Amino acid sequence: MRVGAYDYVTKPFETDDLLATLSRVFEKADMAQEVNALRLELGKQHAQRERIVGSSRPMLEIYKLIGKVAGSDASILVSGESGTGKELVAEAIHKASPRNPHPLIKVSCAALPETLLETELFGHEKGSFTGAMTMRKGRFEIADKGTVFLDEIGEMTLGTQTKLLRILQEHEFERIGSNTPLKVDIRVIAATNRDLAEEVDRNRFREDLYYRLNVIHIHMPPLRDRKEDIPALVEHFLSKYRWSEDAIPTTITEEALNRLVGYDWPGNVRELENAVERAVVLSRGQPITVEQLPFDSMKAPRGGRRALRERTESQAGHSRSACRRSRGG
Structure with missing residues (x-):
């Protein structure tokens, strides 16, 4: 049962018991197919409701760039003013990539203070701090084989930036309270409304992290x-x-x-x-x-x-x- 079995029968078994068990298995399989079909339909409806819209020259160039880079694993930095649709770009890249069957995990770097953001990103072990009653996986671990979208990356503290750099370089990290490295296979897409090059000059953003993120740069024009x-x-x-x-x-x-x-x-x-x-x-x-x-x-x-x-x-x-x-x- 612990390795994925749905049910079991004991020997010697009655034919009626076996048939009843098989009936439950097939019923569950049919329900799973219906759920998957519903999820697919809801996904299509969501894609129609939440998508990039526009046929201007700047947008056509962005569509071309998305098509070129979606199939790679290169890190991407999406820049632009607030409200220009940077998150939609991340969604479009993920949907067009081979990682699409796996999750796109979104994290707002400005929504949480440093300690909570690190717990959100890296997870924690049971008892690693007051209130850590159970082990919790972080967003990077949950996103394995998928994509992580880091919104407002310019708000991230230098300490957290250092840990993010390690993930980009070595594809591994530790949960808070653990010394055991965990390997992850993820693609990182970051977004910012700041001028990160200027933030580097002001020593508010790590230069090495900036170059790691800025492999591909997509700028969303203002409306x-x-x-x-x-x-x-x-x-x-x-x-x-x-x-x-x-x-x-x-x-x-x-x-x-x-x-x-x-x-x-x-x-x-x-x-x-x-x-x-x-x-x-x-x-x-x-x-x-x-x-x-x-x-x-x-x-x-x-x-x-x-x-x-x-x-x-x-x-x-x-x-x-x-x-x-x-x-x-």
Whole structure:
């Protein structure tokens, strides 16, 4: 039973008992097939709902690059402002790779303090610290033969960076509280909204780790630099967010769409998605007009402040000239 057997019969056995056991085995196998089919269908639906959208020149170049690098095991660094879709790039690479049958494990490096992040990444042994009542596998161990997506890698402390470097170099690590090395076969995709080269210059990011991660670099452009993709994005979000489950996608007036295209979107695709979802709710399934768009509150958008701050810190001169161009100056 411990090596994968579902059930057993003892000798001498009755024919009826054997048939009943076999019936349960086949019933379980049928259920497993149904579950796998359902998972596959749900995966397809999710892929349609959560995908990269756009046919602009910058996006076509990104699609080409994803196609070239997906089949390799090279580490990938995805850069770009908040809300540009870096996580979707990681998902697309994983789905197009030979590692697709295995998990894509996502970790936000900014969501947890250093000690908790290391426990999340490397796992721990029972009794290794107060509250460690059982052994726990970390994300790297769970992702074996799959892909690990490290979001906001620039927020990782230097101490944790050192341990990550060892995994990239030697493909091994120890759980917290253990001295036994564990081998893992993983691909690492990291994402950042910071300029990591500048972080290296400021001694806030390890140079050797930067080069290990930056084997392949994919930069996601801000939405203001690919405004020709906004109509397709709006159509995608209108299909994703419907007034009711059985409703057809809401439509949008030409005037409202022109307003969306004309806006600068400091919060990028995420801000546009929120605006469309809000408009669908307010329009109650009727065609979306300018009145349902949140442009009064978007004069000083909360969702865009962080992106604006990041842009100012890392590319101040470029940002100012981009803003002047977008305003017609």
